[in-house]
Amino acid sequence: xxxxxxxxxxxxxxxxxxxxxxxxxxxxxxxxxxxxxxxxxxxxxxxxxxxxxxxxxxxxxxxxxxxxxxxxxxxxxxxxxxxxxxxxxxxxxxxxxxxxxxxxxxxxxxxxxxxxxxxxxxxxxxxxxxxxxxxxxxxxxxxxxxxxxxxxxxxxxxxxxxxxxxxxxxxxxxxxxxxxxxxxxxxxxxxxxxxxxxxxxxxxxxxxxxxxxxxxxxxxxxxxxxxxxxxxxxxxxxxxxxxxxxxxxxxxxxxxxxxxxxxxxxxxxxxxxxxxxxxxxxxxxxxxxxxxxxxxxxxxxxxxxxxxxxxxxxxxxxxxxxxxxxxxxxxxxxxxxxxxxxxxxxxxxxxxxxxxxxxxxxxxxxxxxxxxxxxxxxxxxxxxxxxxxxxxxxxxxxxxxxxxxxxxxxxxxxxxxxxxxxxxxxxxxxxxxxxxxxxxxxxxxxxxxxxxxxxxxxxxxxxxxxxxxxxxxxxxxxxxxxxxxxxxxxxxxxxxxxxxxxxxxxxxxxxxx
Amino acid sequence: xxxxxxxxxxxxxxxxxxxxxxxxxxxxxxxxxxxxxxxxxxxxxxxxxxxxxxxxxxxxxxxxxxxxxxxxxxxxxxxxxxxxxxxxxxxxxxxxxxxxxxxxxxxxxxxxxxxxxxxxxxxxxxxxxxxxxxxxxxxxxxxxxxxxxxxxxxxxxxxxxxxxxxxxxxxxxxxxxxxxxxxxxxxxxxxxxxxxxxxxxxxxxxxxxxxxxxxxxxx
Numbered sequence: 001x002x003x004x005x006x007x008x009x010x011x012x013x014x015x016x017x018x019x020x021x022x023x024x025x026x027x028x029x030x031x032x033x034x035x036x037x038x039x040x041x042x043x044x045x046x047x048x049x050x051x052x053x054x055x056x057x058x059x060x061x062x063x064x065x066x067x068x069x070x071x072x073x074x075x076x077x078x079x080x081x082x083x084x085x086x087x088x089x090x091x092x093x094x095x096x097x098x099x100x101x102x103x104x105x106x107x108x109x110x111x112x113x114x115x116x117x118x119x120x121x122x123x124x125x126x127x128x129x130x131x132x133x134x135x136x137x138x139x140x141x142x143x144x145x146x147x148x149x150x151x152x153x154x155x156x157x158x159x160x161x162x163x164x165x166x167x168x169x170x171x172x173x174x175x176x177x178x179x180x181x182x183x184x185x186x187x188x189x190x191x192x193x194x195x196x197x198x199x200x201x202x203x204x205x206x207x208x209x210x211x212x213x214x215x216x217x218x219x220x221x222x223x224x225x226x227x228x229x230x231x232x233x234x235x236x237x238x239x240x241x242x243x244x245x246x247x248x249x250x251x252x253x254x255x256x257x258x259x260x261x262x263x264x265x266x267x268x269x270x271x272x273x274x275x276x277x278x279x280x281x282x283x284x285x286x287x288x289x290x291x292x293x294x295x296x297x298x299x300x301x302x303x304x305x306x307x308x309x310x311x312x313x314x315x316x317x318x319x320x321x322x323x324x325x326x327x328x329x330x331x332x333x334x335x336x337x338x339x340x341x342x343x344x345x346x347x348x349x350x351x352x353x354x355x356x357x358x359x360x361x362x363x364x365x366x367x368x369x370x371x372x373x374x375x376x377x378x379x380x381x382x383x384x385x386x387x388x389x390x391x392x393x394x395x396x397x398x399x400x401x402x403x404x405x406x407x408x409x410x411x412x413x414x415x416x417x418x419x420x421x422x423x424x425x426x427x428x429x430x431x432x433x434x435x436x437x438x439x440x441x442x443x444x445x446x447x448x449x450x451x452x453x454x455x456x457x458x459x460x461x462x463x464x465x466x467x468x469x470x471x472x473x474x475x476x477x478x479x480x481x482x483x484x485x486x487x488x489x490x491x492x493x494x495x496x497x498x499x500x501x502x503x504x505x506x507x508x509x510x511x512x513x
Numbered sequence: 514x515x516x517x518x519x520x521x522x523x524x525x526x527x528x529x530x531x532x533x534x535x536x537x538x539x540x541x542x543x544x545x546x547x548x549x550x551x552x553x554x555x556x557x558x559x560x561x562x563x564x565x566x567x568x569x570x571x572x573x574x575x576x577x578x579x580x581x582x583x584x585x586x587x588x589x590x591x592x593x594x595x596x597x598x599x600x601x602x603x604x605x606x607x608x609x610x611x612x613x614x615x616x617x618x619x620x621x622x623x624x625x626x627x628x629x630x631x632x633x634x635x636x637x638x639x640x641x642x643x644x645x646x647x648x649x650x651x652x653x654x655x656x657x658x659x660x661x662x663x664x665x666x667x668x669x670x671x672x673x674x675x676x677x678x679x680x681x682x683x684x685x686x687x688x689x690x691x692x693x694x695x696x697x698x699x700x701x702x703x704x705x706x707x708x709x710x711x712x713x714x715x716x717x718x719x720x721x722x723x724x725x726x727x728x729x730x731x732x
Contacts, residue, residue, distance in 0.1 A: 134689055138696030145703050148711075157718050161727040164711050168667055171704055172658060175674045178697070179651055182681045182689065183632075186644070189686055190635065196690050214631045242730040 006054055010063040010070070012047035013078075013125050016040040021118030024111050030100065033114050034093055040118065041089045044125070045082040051075060056501055062131060062202055069131035069201055072505035076339065077128045077265045079502070080346045084257040085121055087480035088250045091354050092117075094477030095250055098361060104154065113153060120146040120254065124262050132199040136266055137174070137181050140230060143259055144170040151247040151255075162239070162246035169239040170230055177226020177266075183219035184273070187211045201269060208276030220274045220283055223267065224290070230263035232317050233290045233324070234297040244313035245366060249357025252309070256316045256353060257346035264323065264342060268510060271327070275512055280330055287328035292440065294321030299444035302451035307366045308359070311455055312352045315392050318448050319345040319400075325441070326407040327510070334410030336507045341403035343503075344391075344491065347484045348400055352388035354481050355381050359459070363468060368455050373464035378472040382460045384481045389456030391488055393449035399491035404445070412438050519567040523684060526560040527646040530680055531622070534653045534673060538614050541603050543665045547592045550669050550676075554584035557676050560643075561683045573688045579698050580679065588672065588705045595709045596665060599722055609660040617660075618653050625649035643684030650677030664715060664722040668708045675701050 020040035027033055052075045054061060060071035070078075096113070099105045105113070123146055127139035144167065152163030185199055191207045192198040204211075225236065232240035244252050271283045298318035305311040319341065326338025358381040363371045375382040391398030394405075414434065464470065490496075495503070533553035540546050558580040565573035596602070609617065625648040633644060654674030658667045679697075682689045689697075712722050719726045 132690065132693065134693030135696060138693065138700055141697075141700040141704070145700065145707055148707060152711075152714075155714070158729045160711070160714055160718050161729055164664070164715065164724070164727065165730075167704070167708060167711065168658070168671065171671055172655060172674065175651070175671070175678060176655075178678050179648070179681060182678065182686065185682075185689055186632070186635070186686050195687075199690055199693065212632065212635055215635065218628070218632065245730065
């Protein structure tokens with residue numbers, strides 16, 4: 001009975017965006033486009049919840065001839081895709097209507113926007129659920145192709161520049177990841193007899209400890225750099241602030257909230273395979289290195305930003321760095337903190353970019369010095385912006401406080417023999433080295449806090465310029481902001497039991513238990 | 514006997530691929546770069562046919578046919594069309610001049626052999642050195658993208674990287690699972706088409722496809 005249900009749900013995940021994309025091209029009426037979008041998002045969330053239930057009950061599943069694979073980790077990522085995707089769809093309801101009314105987007109280009117949006121979603125769902133890491137690669141590259149025109153959707157000179165940079169840098173990065181995938185295949189051919197399935201996670205994981213170490217190490221480096229470009233780790237991040245500044249707000253929310261998580265997920269999948277064959281300290285140290293490089297660099301850049309979209313873009317790099325530090329340290333606390341951080345960051349960053357989109361539409365500038373008194377002009381947005389600023393600097397009551405605290409705890413405790421948390425090489429294993437890292441972590445966190453809060457408060461308080469319209473009408477676009485904020489505050493106090501179960505199982509998967 | 518000769522032939526084809534890389538690096542005319550890329554893709558298709566014949570893997574023939582269709586015909590034709598619209602036919606300013614670029618590429622080849630040395634013995638006897646050559650081509654493609662400023666040459670660099678990856682996939686592992694190869698072909702084709710559209714738009718917006726004009730966005 002449940003078999004066909006899972007199959008239907010899994011097929012729904014792929015068919016819903018595919019169908020919605022096709023229909024969007026054929027439809028002209030904007031209201032109908034929104035209906036199609038919301039329906040397909042609703043179906044996607046429904047299917048994803050069903051599959052989550054099954055995975056929690058019965059453990060990992062493969063469906064459709066083992067072409068799709070669901071375990072706690074992929075279902076967790078699906079949950080983020082579904083939730084943030086739905087929030088974006090609701091936000092687009094008011095955002096796009098206004099853009100069309102103001103003539104920024106020609107009405108006849110609206111269906112192109114929705115088509116690309118659905119293809120983007122489809123690619124991300126495939127990247128998350130594909131059993132074969134080869135298919136996963138194809139899907140991650142497809143996300144680049146689907147989003148490059150979304151980023152350049154305004155067709156200004158700057159957006160073209162940002163789009164071209166994004167296309168070229170990410171495609172190149174991703175090519176390096178493909179070399180890594182080829183290497184994994186090269187190593188698995190000796191162990192697995194069925195060449196057609198030699199890239200499937202379900203086939204690779206059981207035999208991973210028999211794969212060649214040298215090949216896997218090399219493969220992991222290529223894949224980390226490749227997908228890391230997509231996440232935006234320093235030093236492969238140069239496309240990210242430009243793209244986040246130029247893309248329309250709902251697209252940025254998807255890029256920052258979801259795409260980064262999917263790319264991290266792709267890295268974690270390979271990490272699981274590599275960790276079977278090579279001691280976890282190898283992949284862990286590389287993640288720590290990238291994590292700290294991103295965290296520290298981004299914190300410094302946050303301090304000097306004069307553009308609020310770039311400010312939030314660097315904050316994305318910062319938080320991805322923090323999550324990587326969590327995964328790099330490993331152990332229950334670190335890994336759990338990393339996963340939890342991904343979720344919280346996705347929610348908080350969506351709120352931040354929704355609010356930034358509202359501010360941009362009212363003030364028509366991204367320059368922080370020219371934005372003052374958002375609280376007077378747009379009280380709802382101002383409160384969301386303020387909350388996002390607080391949450392992203394990891395202050396309570398946002399849940400990022402909880403996740404960042406657990407990561408720094410894991411960092412401080414690492415090396416004390418906590419389960420599996422021995423991911424430190426000799427150079428860091430001393431007491432001094434470890435405390436040095438904790439100091440660097442906390443200092444960077446303070447820098448980022450200062451930069452973010454200072455900039456956000458100068459925008460929120462004060463009196464707006466004379467020509468700025470005052471007062472804000474409640475629209476459908478405000479609903480997702482309120483809901484996401486409520487969720488963030490809620491997660492800070494107590495995690496809903498199913499979500500806690502899911503996170504716990506995903507953590508165990510990553511720790512190879 | 515046959516396998517020994519086959520091994521030699523595959524090495525020869527891989528070496529020809531590598532040679533065309535050097536030619537692309539040394540070439541200033543945009544149209545000639547595209548021609549050289551088409552030639553390189555033809556060598557790649559040839560390698561794939563050889564591998565398919567010698568190892569009796571029939572789906573590699575399909576890969577060869579797709580390479581011929583997509584990389585020897587469609588992408589070069591599209592790129593030639595784009596170049597005709599552009600007002601610059603040659604790469605005027607190079608970030609790195611030709612002799613230095615060639616030297617760097619030579620170093621990259623040595624580096625590639627060095628990196629892959631520990632894992633080469635694992636490969637099939639038939640196609641041992643191809644993995645190293647594939648990595649060398651990937652690195653040279655990457656270098657081309659950094660060293661050149663025109664959007665067209667940057668795209669050619671990217672496509673050269675993809676050729677290197679395909680050489681790795683076909684020669685070292687006798688082809689990836691078929692679904693994956695199809696997907697990769699699809700991605701490369703769409704990426705090239707999208708880049709073509711971008712070049713047209715860049716031409717319209719900046720009156721140039723020189724990426725050194727893309728400096729509006731910075732800190």
